[in-house]
Amino acid sequence: MPSHGFFRLPLSLPVLLLLVLHLKLSADALGLKIGFYDETCPQAEVIVFKEMERVLNVAPSLAGPLLRMHFHDCFVRGCDGSILLNATRSSGPVEKDGLPNLSLRGYGVIDGVKSKLEKACPGIISCADILALVARDVVLLSKGPFWRVLTGRRDGRQSSAQETLTNLPPPTSNISQLLNAFAKKGLDAKDLVVLLGSHTIGTSHCSSFSDRLYNFNKTGKSDPSLDKNYLQKLKSKCRPNDVKTLVEMDPGSFRTFDSSYYKLIVKRRALFNSDEALLHDEETKDYVHRQVAVAVAVAARGFPAEFFKDYGVSMVKMGNIEVLTGSEGEIRKKCAFVN
Known part of the structure; x- marks a missing residue:
């Protein structure tokens, strides 16, 4: 495990210590732990970080x-790296x-x-763990x-491709559908509003x-909840049936x-x-407005302390979904193929 000095830590030390304690308690029964590779591949996390820095x-x-690859992996069959597998004839x-x-x-x-981890520590680091670290x-x-x-x-x-349709909530989801999809994975309303961040x-x-631009709820009209100026900007970028153009999810940053x-x-x-839907539940709505209310303090401090702390906790919670540990599964030699 890399030393704290290897990473930039935006959280205060007391907050970080509380977060580490929370992670330890939540994972004891799962077979996961901080520093799992300390003895078998002590440079593993440094290797991952440096490669991501380069990329x-x-x-x-x-x-x-x-980032979304980890989410999409965990919501289908748990965090087992199954999203990385290539199709075969069978x-x-x-x-x-x-x-x-x-x-x-x-x-x-x-x-x-x-590939870099296999050169350093053959057969040690799982693809599922790589997704979480990345x-x-x-x-x-x-x-x-x-x-x-x-x-x-x-x-x-x-x-299985079919399982993605029944486990991953689509961007058209309303708040009830989102809460239900997350609850099935052991995640609550707070995890929902934090992870959608x-x-x-x-x-x-x-x-x-x-559909929000041209055929909201199959009405042939635009979603009335969208800001009119933003709606026009989106329409200028996205013509009907456009499947190629990319749009920034958080314009400006x-x-x-x-x-x-x-x-x-x-x-x-x-x-x-599914983003706008967060305003249709009291708990998620309160969280959204609280983050907006502290915007001035955030600007002065440099980072949103509550959101950053909550995000780490919810990411770890998500990373615990239906994990395989011990003698279950395998450690793939190549992430796209079973051994």
Whole structure:
């Protein structure tokens, strides 16, 4: 495990210590722990971080897709690296072939990280753990928070495209559908509003929200909840049936991990229906407005302390979903194929 000096820590020491304690207590029964590879591959996290630093220096736009890859992996069969598997003649379509995952990018980056780890420590680091570490590092490198990643996951051997449709909530989801989808994974309303804050970095294809522009709820009209000026800007970028154009999810700071996503929601400039839906539940709505209310203090301090702390906690909680540990699964030699 790298020393604290290796990473920039935006959280205060007391907050960080409380977060570490919380992580330890929440993972004891799962077989995951901080520093799982300390003896078998002590440089593992340093290798991952340096590779992600190199990648994002060249292609910063990959931060968002790589972060979402961890989320999309955990919500289907748990955090087992199954999203990385390639289809074979016998497998049929796999998760990466599923409609919700067609816009993901960065599989080659994960393969590159795995290759470097295999050279340093053959057969030790799971692909599932690589996804969790990469997600943390791309957030950190995007000026977001640091959290200690629990490791010890093992890789699954099965992957199905069909399961992506029943497990991943689409961007058209309303608040009831979102809360239900997250509850099935052991995540609550706070986890929902915090983890959707991931939309502060990255881009989206027009096809993911075009219904809000041209055919909201199959009415043939635009979503009335969208700010009119923002609606016109989106229409100027996204023509009907546009499946190629990319739009910033957090205009103005889509490469910086911050809390401005919540300000967009309040201004009725959230890109997805699932973002705007956060205003239709009291708990999620209160959280959104609280982040907006502290914007001045955030500007003075340099980072949104509550959101950053909560994000680390919720990411760890998500990373615990249905993990394989001990003798379960395997440690893949190559992330795209079972051994």
